[in-house]
Amino acid sequence: xxxxxxxxxxxxxxxxxxxxxxxxxxxxxxxxxxxxxxxxxxxxxxxxxxxxxxxxxxxxxxxxxxxxxxxxxxxxxxxxxxxxxxxxxxxxxxxxxxxxxxxxxxxxxxxxxxxxxxxxxxxxxxxxxxxxxxxxxxxxxxxxxxxxxxxxxxxxxxxxxxxxxxxxxxxxxxxxxxxxxxxxxxxxxxxxxxxxxxxxxxxxxxxxxxxxxxxxxxxxxxxxxxxxxxxxxxxxxxxxxxxxxxxxxxxxxxxxxxxxxxxxxxxxxxxxxxxxxxxxxxxxxxxxxxxxxxxxxxxx
Numbered sequence: 001x002x003x004x005x006x007x008x009x010x011x012x013x014x015x016x017x018x019x020x021x022x023x024x025x026x027x028x029x030x031x032x033x034x035x036x037x038x039x040x041x042x043x044x045x046x047x048x049x050x051x052x053x054x055x056x057x058x059x060x061x062x063x064x065x066x067x068x069x070x071x072x073x074x075x076x077x078x079x080x081x082x083x084x085x086x087x088x089x090x091x092x093x094x095x096x097x098x099x100x101x102x103x104x105x106x107x108x109x110x111x112x113x114x115x116x117x118x119x120x121x122x123x124x125x126x127x128x129x130x131x132x133x134x135x136x137x138x139x140x141x142x143x144x145x146x147x148x149x150x151x152x153x154x155x156x157x158x159x160x161x162x163x164x165x166x167x168x169x170x171x172x173x174x175x176x177x178x179x180x181x182x183x184x185x186x187x188x189x190x191x192x193x194x195x196x197x198x199x200x201x202x203x204x205x206x207x208x209x210x211x212x213x214x215x216x217x218x219x220x221x222x223x224x225x226x227x228x229x230x231x232x233x234x235x236x237x238x239x240x241x242x243x244x245x246x247x248x249x250x251x252x253x254x255x256x257x258x259x260x261x262x263x264x265x266x267x268x269x270x271x272x273x274x275x276x277x278x279x280x281x282x283x284x285x286x287x288x289x290x291x292x293x294x295x296x297x298x299x300x
Contacts, residue, residue: 039073039074039075039076040065040072040073040074040075040076040240040241040244041075041076041078041100041238042061042065042075042076042077042078042100042101042241043077043078043079043080043097043098043099043100043101044061044077044079044080044099044100044101044102045079045080045081045089045099045102046058046079046080046081047081047083048081052204053201053204055265056122056261056262056265056266057103057122059261059265060122060249060252060258060261061101061232061245063248063252063257063261064244064245064247064248064249064251064252065244065245065248066248067247067248067251067252067257068244068247068248068251071244071247072240072243072244080092080098080099086104086108086109086110087109089102089109089110090108090109090110090112090113091113093110093113093114093115093233093235094113094114094115094235094236094237095235095237096235096236096237096238097237099235100234100235100237100238100241101232101233101234101235101241101245102115102232102233103122103230103231103232103233104230104231104233105127105162105163105228105229105230105231106162106228106229106285106287106288107162107163107165107287108162110233111231111233113233113235114235114236115233115234115235115236116233116234116235116236116239116242117231117232117233118231118232118233118234118242118245118246118249119231120231120232120246120249120250120253121229121230121231122230122231122232122249123198123200123229123230124262124297125227125229125292125293125297126198126199126200126266126297127198127200127228127229127230128198128225128226128227128228128229128285128292129198129199129223129224129225129275129297130196130197130198130199130223130224130225130226131196131197131199131202131218131219131222131223131224131273131278132193132194132195132196132197132218132219132222132224133187133194133195133197133202133205133206133216133217133218133219134187134193134194134195134216134217134218134219135187135188135190135193135215135216135217136215136216136217137215138190138193141219141221142154142193142194142219142221142222143221145221145222145279145281146279148281151222151281152171152172152173153173154172154173154193154194155173155174155175155191155192155193155194156172156173156174156175156192156193156194156195156196157174157175157177157183157186157187157191157192157194157195157196158174158175158176158177159176159177159178159179159180159182159183160176160177160178160179163226163228164176165286165287166226166228166283166284166285166286166287167283169283169284169285169286170283170284172283173192175191175192183195184209184212184213184216185213187213187215187216188213188215194219194222196224199223199270199273199275199297200266200270202218202273203218203269203272203273204269206218218273220273220274220277220278221278221279222278222279222281223275223278223279223280223281223296224280224281224283225280225281225282225283225292225294226282226283226284226285226291226292227285227287227288227290227291227292228285228287229288232245232249270297275296275297276296278296280294280295280296282294
């Protein structure tokens with residue numbers, strides 16, 4: 001074999017060796033374990049003290065997952081039961097390991113997390129409807145409100161909630177409290193006229209606080225509305241869960257289960273609020289160009 005032929009032979013053998021090495025690397029990559037094996041893991045916040053409060057959310061999740069077994073297979077829950085701040089929850093949601101599913105409204109840390117928003121308002125607008133907890137010893141209460149001009153005279157107590165910005169945007173008088181519990185002490189001291197709470201929660205809060213604060217009453221005259229939806233947020237690290245939850249909720253909207261579960265959890269206590277007899281005041285929200293439908297809510 002002459003020198004030129006020897007060099008060509010060596011070059012060809014080197015190319016063949018390289019091809020074999022690259023092929024071996026490809027085979028190793030393809031045969032690596034698949035992360036999709038096993039049931040889909042669903043990790044959401046579950047605190048014993050809030051089980052009753054979040055029962056509606058839990059049931060929506062259950063049914064959405066059950067209705068999508070055909071498309072996505074089995075699932076298993078790994079609830080997160082450590083209490084923390086909303087900022088910490090948002091961080092964990094973005095990481096997608098300990099928590100991959102939460103619910104929140106605009107303006108909250110969770111709504112700004114590295115997550116996919118499922119664009120279905122799970123409370124059907126209810127969170128944007130507010131009624132007032134008042135001090136029943138403070139007369140004449142809120143009966144004086146007949147229009148927007150008289151409404152603007154109310155002082156509202158706020159506990160560092162994101163919807164503070166809604167009251168500021170509408171140039172209303174809002175008084176900040178350092179904590180949720182401080183709101184009731186300040187209402188007792190007549191620092192403000194109203195603690196505005198969602199009509200889906202005001203009955204529950206009233207009954208949990210009336211023994212400690214016997215001056216509390218639920219105002220029967222006023223109903224406040226602003227567009228303030230409640231969405232599920234799913235970590236971007238678990239995109240299949242986002243697809244599954246969205247599909248499940250859409251199926252529930254079509255087959256009627258969404259409305260049935262909604263009515264089961266909300267119709268009875270909303271009936272007690274006698275919404276049709278209230279004076280409705282509509283506010284603008286800085287969180288959305290869609291201001292929603294300002295009308296007395298209907299619960300089927």
